[in-house]
Amino acid sequence: MxxxxxxxxxxxxxxxxxxxxxxxxxxxxxxxxxxxxxxxxxxxxxxxxxxxxxxxxxxxxxxxxxxxxxHQSLLHQKLWEANASLERNLSHCIRGPLVEQTNRISRLIATIPAAQNSTLSAHSSLIQADRNLSQTNLLLKGLNNNPLASLKAP
Structure with missing residues (x-):
């Protein structure tokens, strides 16, 4: 290098x-x-x-x-088979949970944009509701300060 x-x-x-x-x-x-x-x-x-x-x-x-x-002997062949089986089992035990969790993370990542869109939609709806409540509050205050409100019949 x-x-x-x-x-x-x-x-x-x-x-x-x-x-x-x-x-x-x-x-x-x-x-x-x-x-x-x-x-x-x-x-x-x-x-x-x-x-x-x-x-x-x-x-x-x-x-x-x-x-x-x-290797011609039966013992060597059996040892090779046992080692190969052990290696396959270990790799399966390691890869299985990794693949499962990777798929789970991928599914979660796929749901993030939908959650963002609904959050932004809710945010804009809440802002509009706040504006409407502020306007209603101003109108109600205007009615309380109206000089004609004291002329009501008992």
């Missing part, structure tokens, strides 16, 4: 060079990622970076599957 000594976020140093590159690119306003050949590609969007990461994860999964096949 050129020009960046290191990045510290919340008191913790990044755990990989790739993370440092990503953070440095974000700080510069662009993403820099490594191509499989080792050359860097500048100007990648975040979506492209995420797709690149997903491809990398798929490659790692493929590599793990090849390693699993390489």
């Amino acid at each position: 050129s020009g960046v000594q290191g990045i510290v976020v919340c008191g913790e140093a990044s755990e990989s060079d790739e993370e440092e590159e990503f953070c440095a690119a974000m700080a510069r306003g662009q993403l820099v990622t490594q191509r499989p050949g080792g050359t860097s590609q500048e100007g990648m969007t975040i979506k492209q970076y995420i797709e690149h990461k997903q491809q990398k994860q798929q490659q790692q999964q493929h590599y793990q599957e090849q390693l699993k096949r390489a």
Whole structure:
């Protein structure tokens, strides 16, 4: 990395060079990622970076599957299956509540504009009601100070 000594976020140093590159690119306003050949590609969007990461994860999964096949003993195969199952269960336990809460927040965010509109409508109605009450109050005060009001029959 050129020009960046290191990045510290919340008191913790990044755990990989790739993370440092990503953070440095974000700080510069662009993403820099490594191509499989080792050359860097500048100007990648975040979506492209995420797709690149997903491809990398798929490659790692493929590599793990090849390693699993390489083990011929039943014990190794069972251990691989147990580890894979544990990993899936942990990711499901973590992703499930995150997805649920994200959907809940999205629904709440969608209701905010309607609430704002009704609040503004209520505000304008209250202002109009206040004006009407002020005019009525002035009219009533005018009637109390009317000299003809004392001429009423008992």
